[in-house]
Amino acid sequence: MNLDFSQIVPYIPFMLEGIWVTLQFVIVAIIVGFVLGTVLALFKIGSIKILRRIADVYTSIFRGTPLILQLMIIYYAAPQLLDYDISPFLAAILGFGLNSAAYVSEIIRAGIQAVDRGQTEAAKALGIPYRQMMIDIILPQALKNILPALMNEFITLTKESAIVSTISYLDLMRRAQVVGANLYRNFEPLLFVGLLYWSMIMVLSLIGKWIERRLNVSD
Amino acid sequence: MIKVEHLSKTFGNNEVLKDISIEINKGEVVSIIGPSGSGKSTFLRCINLLEQPSKGKIFVSGQDLTESKTNVTKAREKIGMVFQHFHLFPHLTVLENLTYAPTKVKKMTREEAEEKGRTLLARVGLAEKETAYPNSLSGGQKQRVAIARALAMEPELMLFDEPTSALDPEMVKEVLDVMKDLAHSGITMLVVTHEMGFAREVGDQVLFLDEGRLVETGEPKAFFENPQSERAKDFLAKIL
Numbered sequence: 001m002n003l004d005f006s007q008i009v010p011y012i013p014f015m016l017e018g019i020w021v022t023l024q025f026v027i028v029a030i031i032v033g034f035v036l037g038t039v040l041a042l043f044k045i046g047s048i049k050i051l052r053r054i055a056d057v058y059t060s061i062f063r064g065t066p067l068i069l070q071l072m073i074i075y076y077a078a079p080q081l082l083d084y085d086i087s088p089f090l091a092a093i094l095g096f097g098l099n100s101a102a103y104v105s106e107i108i109r110a111g112i113q114a115v116d117r118g119q120t121e122a123a124k125a126l127g128i129p130y131r132q133m134m135i136d137i138i139l140p141q142a143l144k145n146i147l148p149a150l151m152n153e154f155i156t157l158t159k160e161s162a163i164v165s166t167i168s169y170l171d172l173m174r175r176a177q178v179v180g181a182n183l184y185r186n187f188e189p190l191l192f193v194g195l196l197y198w199s200m201i202m203v204l205s206l207i208g209k210w211i212e213r214r215l216n217v218s219d
Numbered sequence: 220m221i222k223v224e225h226l227s228k229t230f231g232n233n234e235v236l237k238d239i240s241i242e243i244n245k246g247e248v249v250s251i252i253g254p255s256g257s258g259k260s261t262f263l264r265c266i267n268l269l270e271q272p273s274k275g276k277i278f279v280s281g282q283d284l285t286e287s288k289t290n291v292t293k294a295r296e297k298i299g300m301v302f303q304h305f306h307l308f309p310h311l312t313v314l315e316n317l318t319y320a321p322t323k324v325k326k327m328t329r330e331e332a333e334e335k336g337r338t339l340l341a342r343v344g345l346a347e348k349e350t351a352y353p354n355s356l357s358g359g360q361k362q363r364v365a366i367a368r369a370l371a372m373e374p375e376l377m378l379f380d381e382p383t384s385a386l387d388p389e390m391v392k393e394v395l396d397v398m399k400d401l402a403h404s405g406i407t408m409l410v411v412t413h414e415m416g417f418a419r420e421v422g423d424q425v426l427f428l429d430e431g432r433l434v435e436t437g438e439p440k441a442f443f444e445n446p447q448s449e450r451a452k453d454f455l456a457k458i459l
Contacts, residue, residue, distance in 0.1 A: 121269055122306035126320040126372060127296035136319070140310050218310050218352040 008188045011179040015189065018172035019196055025092045025169070026161050030154055032097025037104025042134065044109045055105065062102035068163050071095035075167045088169035092161075100157050107149045111142035144215045151208035155201055162197070172196060220245040220376065220407050221266065226275035228261055228431075235261050237431040239275070243424070245375075248408045250418035250439070253428035254454060259411045262428065263378050266409065267298045280375060296324060299369030303381040305361040307353035313340065313364050314349035317371045325372065332371070339367040343397050359390030363397050370401075377401070379410040415459065419443050427451050 008015075043055035062070065074095050078086035115138050123133040143150070165174035176193040180186035221243040228236040235258045243249055251259045264270040266277060268284055268291050277284045284294055308316050317336035321327040327335070340346050343363040353361055362382055369377060379398065383391045395417055402408055402421045412418060418425055418439055425442045427435040427450075435448045443459075446452045 116306070118302060118304055118306035119308065122300075122302065122308070124269060124292075125267055125295055125298070125300035125302075125378075126369070127292055127294075127324050128320055129292050129324075132323055136323070137308055144310070215310075219354055 003188065004185070005188050005192075007183055007185060008179060008192060011182070011189065012192075015172070015175045015179060015193060015196070018170070018175040018193065019200065021169075022158075022161055022171040022173075023200070025089055025096070025164070025171075026158050028093045029096035029100060029161075030157060032093060033100025033104050033153075033157070034150075036097065036101035038108055038139075040101060040105035041108035041112060044105065045112055059102045059105060062099050067095065067099050067160060068166060070099055071163065071167060088164065088167050091167055092164045092169050095164075096157060096161065100153065103153050104150070107146050107153060108142060111146035111149075112138055114145055115141045147208065147212050147215065151205070154208075155204055158200060158204060159197060220247070220280060221409075222276075222278040223266075224276040224278075226262070226265060226277065227273050228258070228265060228270060229273045235431050236265070236272075239428075239433045241426065241433060241436065243407065243409070245407055246405050247423045248402045248421055249410065249424045249426060250422040251409060251411045251426045251428065252413070252415070252418055252454075253434075256430075257428040258431040259428050260380050263380050263409060263411050266376075266378055267295050267300055269300075296372055297375045299372060299374035299377040301362070301365050301369055301377065301379045301382050303385050305353075305358075305365045305385075307361055307365055307368070309353050311352075312349065313345065313351050313353065313356070316353065316364060316368050320368070321371050336367070336371055339370050340364075342400075343367045344393070357390060358386045359393045362386065362390075362394045366394075366397055366401070374406070376407045376409070379408065379412070381411050381413065383412070383414055413458075415443070427454070429454070 040055040040058060043051040046052065071091065075086060075088065075091040078084050078091070119137055119141065120133065123137045128137070161171060162173035164171050165177060168174070170178075172193050176189040177186075179189040183189070221241075223239055223241045226236055226239040227234065239262060251263065253259050261270055265272050266279070268277075272285055275285070279294065279298060282294060283289060284291060308319065311319060314333060314336050317339060318329065318332040321332040321335065322329055337346065337349065340349055343366060345360060345363055345367070348356065348360065348364070353364065356364065366382075382398065383394050386394060391414070395414060398408075398410070398417070399421050410417070410422070420439075422439045425435075425437055425439050426433060427442070427446075427448070429450045435442065435446065435451045437447070442451070443455065446455055
């Protein structure tokens with residue numbers, strides 16, 4: 001067996017830095033995906049036909065094509081079409097954020113529709129305007145129901161973030177490859193970042209469980 | 220207070236309300252009775268436009284709610300509603316259920332709304348439950364909170380849609396007692412109910428609906444002792 005972890009020791013700080021680099025764009029992408037996904041979900045359940053159509057087409061496109069393709073189109077098309085030299089960071093946020101929004105919008109739509117219709121009626125009967133009803137009454141209840149599905153989406157996004165290495169964004173995955181190339185040994189750095197990804201997901205899962213517990217106080 | 224003119228409502232091909240006209244005076248307590256499927260609840264839900272009437276006009280305090288430029292959301296502030304299945308907001312505490320609409324819609328200050336909320340909770344006998352969540356309450360308690368929640372908006376008119384139908388028998392009385400108390404306070408009330416005792420003793424007027432038609436109206440005493448229509452006689456014979 002030819003395993004030698006001592007060789008990667010000098011590169012450990014370099015790889016650990018990748019955690020923050022990955023987290024940076026993952027966090028922003030999750031926020032972008034969540035906000036845009038919520039808006040799309042509201043379009044889907046709303047009464048304005050054209051907005052419903054837009055949201056459906058959006059979802060169909062972003063769910064119907066590979067994420068890596070979307071990412072590359074954003075990264076390479078922006079300079080070519082708009083003459084704008086897009087940074088890998090911005091391309092990554094856009095690619096993941098826009099993609100995640102499609103999935104999140106479906107999760108939230110289902111969550112809103114699962115809230116008892118009586119809640120809407122009670123809010124209407126009290127004279128609560130639609131916007132406030134959605135923000136304060138319906139969405140909080142919907143979020144509680146869909147939290148597990150939403151956490152699942154965030155976990156997927158965090159892991160899939162590794163494909164930004166293809167647009168030369170120096171994330172965790174890319175750093176493992178760089179170290180591998182320097183050492184002519186790939187297995188150790190890959191195993192090391194695998195452990196880092198796993199730790200990140202564990203922390204994310206724990207946060208999810210914690211939020212779930214907090215939301216359940218009303219039961 | 221309320222004037223309904225030629226109200227009709229259809230769901231697809233199903234005509235559930237047929238040309239109903241009625242006037243209800245301020246302070247009146249009106250019981251709406253009839254067999255199930257007669258359109259009682261739909262009629263009630265048309266009054267605050269939870270159901271959009273297919274035809275006809277509905278005036279509440281002189282305002283035509285069916286007029287397209289009427290701000291329905293605004294008009295509903297004056298019309299409280301109590302549902303069969305309570306529909307309390309489960310993620311808010313009892314007191315928050317009472318203060319949410321007054322603070323957000325009527326722009327009452329928090330202190331003011333909480334004080335009012337506490338007064339109302341005391342009135343329905345649930346002062347000690349203000350920090351509880353709805354899911355920890357019994358059905359009767361939930362319904363009393365729901366009544367207090369509607370009252371917190373200081374409505375001129377209260378609609379009750381079978382308020383005791385989902386309750387265990389031993390909890391019906393506590394809710395009816397609150398409603399009786401309310402009836403004596405002078406607020407206008409429309410109550411869809413199967414509680415004939417309530418309709419007879421507390422109501423000022425009875426509306427009897429059958430198959431979407433307003434078959435008979437009258438004072439409770441006259442209606443229960445000497446119903447005029449065959450359909451009402453038949454109905455009363457079956458349930459009394």
